[in-house]
Amino acid sequence: xxxxxxxxxxxxxxxxxxxxxxxxxxxxxxxxxxxxxxxxxxxxxxxxxxxxxxxxxxxxxxxxxxxxxxxxxx
Numbered sequence: 001x002x003x004x005x006x007x008x009x010x011x012x013x014x015x016x017x018x019x020x021x022x023x024x025x026x027x028x029x030x031x032x033x034x035x036x037x038x039x040x041x042x043x044x045x046x047x048x049x050x051x052x053x054x055x056x057x058x059x060x061x062x063x064x065x066x067x068x069x070x071x072x073x074x
Contacts (some may be wrong), residue, residue, distance in 0.1 A: 004067045007047055011039045018074030044070050 001022060007038035012031045026032060026040075037057055042053040044066075050073045054071045 001064070001067050004070075005063060007043055008040065008063060008066070011036055011043060020063055022062060022067065024063045025061055026063050026066065027061075040066065048074065050074055 003020055005020050005022075006017045007024075009015045012029065015029075015031070029036075037054075041052050041054070041057065044050050048070060050070050052070060052073070055071055056073075057066075060069055
């Protein structure tokens with residue numbers, strides 16, 4: 001999950017990956033918007049080869065949820 005968090009943090013300008021953990025509610029991140037959501041979907045597809053859609057995003061609340069859902073689709 002550490003690598004996933006690092007890649008997740010890269011989506012946001014000036015975000016330190018150390019400030020994110022599996023319990024972080026990603027929609028509460030200051031820079032979170034629909035573009036960030038699409039960027040997460042793209043990152044999961046590009047870095048992990050997993051098709052992740054908007055329904056997957058809606059089903060997740062925390063960064064850990066994103067990671068676990070992605071891993072379940074591998």
